[in-house]
Amino acid sequence: MLTVAPLVVLSLGLLQQASADPTESLPGVYDLTPENFDKHITGAKDAIVEFYAPWCGHCKSLTPEYKKLGEAVSSDARLKSRVVIAKVNADEHKSLGTRFGVGGFPTLKYFSRGKPVNEPIDYSGGRTKDAFLEYINNKLTEDNGFARVEILDTLARQFTSASDTSDLIKKAQELAGSLTDEAKINGDVYLKSMQKAASKGMDWFSTEKARLERLLESGNVNTNKISEIGRKLSVLTAFDKEE
Structure with missing residues (x-):
């Protein structure tokens, strides 16, 4: 009778635990196809x-860690509001592999907010949940100013040290009114922030930033509100005295 050494059995068990079917649905991870790719990967996040x-x-070995990454991002309101985790069966959907220059498997691409979708960068970092999260958080830190408007940043710096803010608020109102599209939305946040601080005092900036951060950390935020909070937090960095 053939017997299998305990060490071999253990090794086989660990191997099975360390890999999984990459086609399976993973929590927090979008399965992309040519039909829905541009719906989920838009440049907004x-x-x-x-x-x-x-x-x-x-790819099989990566699946357990990618599953952990999806779970970590989907359970973190801040991350969920700013980053998408996804995967593509590029063997089945060869057109997407061709579109993004995929020459081997697995290939990981990072699409930065505000950059053309067809210009991702290759991810070459570690392939553990923690390595992915470190990379993502570094990228998001670099992009904390995503809602910043340069012409209003100058006013923001002047505002925090001004003894009379009325002229600056009037100027901000004029500038915000001259903006369009996304910049107009962001400009209105600058203006409302200045108006709030003018009535409540300059400490409002730090207390409001702390309040919004607590809201995100609590996880008890309506999905529709998360992006709005992220926008406000980004604009509030323009009023940091350290800048």
Whole structure:
């Protein structure tokens, strides 16, 4: 009778635990196809996308860590509001692999907010949940000023040290009114922030920033409000005295 050494059995068990089917649905991870790719990867948020093949051993090994990443991002209101985690079966959807220059599996691409969707950068960092999160958080830190408007940043710096803010508020109102599209939305946040601080005192900036951060950390925020909070937090950095 054939017997299998306990060490071999253990090794086989660990191997099975360390890999999984990359085609399975993962919590917090979008499965992208040519039909829905541009719906989810729009440039409005950062995104990391894995291009895989079902038969690829390295893709199978990556799946448990990618699952952990999806769970971590979907359970963090701040991250969920700013980053998309997704994967593509590029063996089945070859057009997407061709579109993004995928030459091997798994290939991971990082799509930065505000950049053309067809110009992602290659992710070459570690392939553990913690390595992914460190990379993502570094990218988001670099992009904390996503809602900043340069012409209003100058006023913001003057505002925090001004003894009379009425002229600055009037100027901000004029500038915000001259903006269009996304910049107009952001400009209105500058103006409302100045008006609030003028009535409540300059400490309002720090207390409001802390309040919004607590809201996000609580996880008890309506999904529709998360992006609005992120926008406000971004604009509030323009009023940091350290800047």
